[in-house]
Structure formats: structure tokens, C-alpha cells
């Protein structure tokens with residue numbers, strides 16, 4: 001009896017996975033199964049939290065070393081697509097300088113993951129905008145440090 005139920009649950013799960021893969025594509029589906037770079041970073045150099053018009057919130061954390069991103073991560077309470085986009089945004093940020101980070105946009109995230117259904121493309125925009133805000137935060141703090149250093 002229990003094994004019949006287990007088999008049914010497995011079959012349903014397989015069907016859901018197949019349908020999800022068909023809608024989102026292999027790259028996004030695989031990432032959804034393994035959301036790397038998820039979690040907060042203590043004492044980040046760059047950080048932002050944005051809430052999209054859909055009501056979902058994204059956080060991006062950046063840690064720099066020698067003007068390059070050494071660590072990047074995301075957190076979101078949003079949909080699966082937003083988690084996938086946050087994960088790719090963090091991955092794409094790794095090793096980048098501030099000038100290179102500016103080039104990470106909703107479009108480049110969508111390209112990287114092979115596109116999303118039209119109605120979920122805004123999830124990539126939320127990830128990209130949060131990343132750019134985290135970069136702004138970093139740049140603002142750098143300028144403050146520089147001007148503080150000069151004034152001292």
C-alpha cells in the first residue's frame with residue numbers, strides 16, 4: 001500500500017518535473033534543482049534588497065577583493081524563476097570588476113539561462129536591478145572611504 005502511494009507520488013513528481021523542464025528549458029530547470037549561490041554573506045561590501053512590482057523581494061550580496069567580486073550570493077522570497085535569475089546573477093558577478101558588473105542586465109541573464117516565458121522575464125529584471133543596486137552601494141561606500149581618506 002505504502003509503496004503504491006510512493007510510486008504514485010514519484011510519478012506525479014516526475015510529471016511535474018517534465019512539464020517544468022518543457023516550459024523553462026534545461027538550463028533553468030537544472031539550476032532550479034540546484035540553486036547555487038543562495039544565502040547571505042556576512043559583512044558584504046555591496047548589498048541591496050529590492051521588491052518588484054509583483055511583490056517579491058530579491059537580495060544580492062557582494063564581497064570584493066582587489067576590485068573584483070570574490071563572492072556573490074542572492075536570497076529571494078519570490079517565484080522559482082526569480083530564484084533561478086538570482087542564482088545566475090550571482091554566478092555571473094563572480095570575478096567581475098565594477099565596470100564589468102554594469103554589463104549584467106536582465107537581457108544577459110535571460111541569455112545565460114536560455115530565456116524565460118514572457119510573463120516571467122520581469123524576474124530577471126528584478127535580479128539585474130538588485131545586482132546593480134548592490135554595486136551602487138559598494139561604489140558609494142568606496143567614494144565615501146576615498147573622500148574620508150583625503151579629508152583625514
Ligand code: FES
Nearest residue numbers: 054056079082123
Ligand atoms: Fe515576482 Fe518572479 S513573479 S520575481
